[in-house]
Amino acid sequence: MSIIRRYSFEAAHKLDWHPGKCRSLHGHSYVLEVEVTGPVGEHGVVMDFAELDTVVEECVVSRLDHTYLNDLLDNPTAELVASAVGGWLDEAAIGWSVLRLWETERGSVVVRRTG
Numbered sequence: 001m002s003i004i005r006r007y008s009f010e011a012a013h014k015l016d017w018h019p020g021k022c023r024s025l026h027g028h029s030y031v032l033e034v035e036v037t038g039p040v041g042e043h044g045v046v047m048d049f050a051e052l053d054t055v056v057e058e059c060v061v062s063r064l065d066h067t068y069l070n071d072l073l074d075n076p077t078a079e080l081v082a083s084a085v086g087g088w089l090d091e092a093a094i095g096w097s098v099l100r101l102w103e104t105e106r107g108s109v110v111v112r113r114t115g
């Protein structure tokens with residue numbers, strides 16, 4: 001079974017390689033969905049939402065909220081931000097199965113853990 005929890009943060013970036021308007025400095029209200037998959041444990045949950053919140057707030061949201069993403073990543077596309085998020089959650093030993101990062105209302109990227 002899986003649980004999915006949603007988080008949000010605001011951040012600015014620019015994409016130097018982009019031929020269009022994404023080359024200019026601009027910001028997004030990002031929405032991050034973290035899915036954790038596993039057995040339903042003795043308390044009847046896969047993972048306590050509050051426990052997940054603590055880690056995601058500390059390791060991801062506080063790191064990205066109201067930042068300039070180019071200070072953290074050379075090329076902060078949604079794909080590469082999501083990838084970095086996966087690495088930080090790995091370091092925090094969160095057994096995520098899927099990450100979805102919404103950059104705009106219509107556009108998101110999905111990272112599925114393999115292996």
Ligand SMILES: [Zn+2]
Nearest residue numbers: 013022026028
């Ligand atoms: Zn953008």
